[in-house]
Amino acid sequence: GEERxxxxxASNLVASAEGKIVGFENIKGNIAVEIGxxxxxxQLLIGGIYGDEESGFxxxxxxxxxxxxxxxSFEIEIPRVESKKVYTGVVKREKYLIFFKKRIKxxxxxxxxxxxxxxxxxxxxxxxxxxxxxxxxxxxxxxxxYEISExxxxxxxxxxxxxxxxxxxxxxxxxxxxxxxxTTECELYPDRAVIKCKVKCLTDIARAQEIExx
Numbered sequence: 001g002e003e004r005x006x007x008x009x010a011s012n013l014v015a016s017a018e019g020k021i022v023g024f025e026n027i028k029g030n031i032a033v034e035i036g037x038x039x040x041x042x043q044l045l046i047g048g049i050y051g052d053e054e055s056g057f058x059x060x061x062x063x064x065x066x067x068x069x070x071x072x073s074f075e076i077e078i079p080r081v082e083s084k085k086v087y088t089g090v091v092k093r094e095k096y097l098i099f100f101k102k103r104i105k106x107x108x109x110x111x112x113x114x115x116x117x118x119x120x121x122x123x124x125x126x127x128x129x130x131x132x133x134x135x136x137x138x139x140x141x142x143x144x145x146y147e148i149s150e151x152x153x154x155x156x157x158x159x160x161x162x163x164x165x166x167x168x169x170x171x172x173x174x175x176x177x178x179x180x181x182x183t184t185e186c187e188l189y190p191d192r193a194v195i196k197c198k199v200k201c202l203t204d205i206a207r208a209q210e211i212e213x214x
Contacts, residue, residue, distance in 0.1 A: 069202055071200055
C-alpha cells in the first residue's frame with residue numbers, strides 16, 4: 001500500500017545547480033549522494049520515497065540542506081559615457097479636490113509640461129473621528145523638470161565603477177552563499193569596460209521537486 005507521512009504533496013530534493021557536495025544539514029529523507037560527489041543540475045539529492053513494491057511505498061516531503069561548492073560566472077559591460085539626470089529646479093504643479101473616486105482640478109501653474117520630467121503625486125485625506133479617513137482630500141501633483149547630462153569617464157573612474165557594480169551584482173546574487181574564492185578581470189575599451197568574475201561559493205543547492213504519485 002501507499003502512505004504519506006505528511007499532508008501536502010510528496011517531494012524529493014534535487015540540485016538547483018552543478019556543484020561538489022561538502023555536507024548535509026537537518027536531513028529528512030533518503031540521501032542519494034555522498035560527500036565529494038559532483039552533481040548535475042536537477043540530480044536527485046534527497047529522496048522522499050521509502051519502501052519497495054513488496055512492502056509498499058511511503059511518501060514524504062524530503063527536507064534539509066545540501067551544501068555544495070558551486071562555480072558561478074558573472075559578466076557586465078559599463079559604458080564609458082555616463083548619463084546623469086540633473087534637475088533644473090523648475091517645478092510644475094496641479095492640485096485636485098478628491099471626493100470619493102472623483103478628482104476635480106482647481107489649480108495648475110503651467111500650460112505645457114516640460115519634455116522631460118518626473119511626476120510625484122501627494123495625497124492627503126481628512127481624518128474621521130473614528131480614526132479612519134473621510135473620502136475627501138487633496139492631491140498635489142508635481143512635475144520636476146530634468147536634463148540629461150553626459151560625461152566621459154576616465155580609465156580610473158570606469159574601472160572603479162565596473163568593480164563596484166560587479167561587487168553589487170555578486171552580493172545580490174549570492175546573498176545566501178559563503179564566498180570561497182573570487183577572480184576578477186577587467187578590460188577597458190574606448191567606449192566601455194567589460195568586467196568578468198569567476199566565483200566559487202558554498203551554498204545550499206537543495207530544491208524541492210514534487211513527486212507525482214498515481
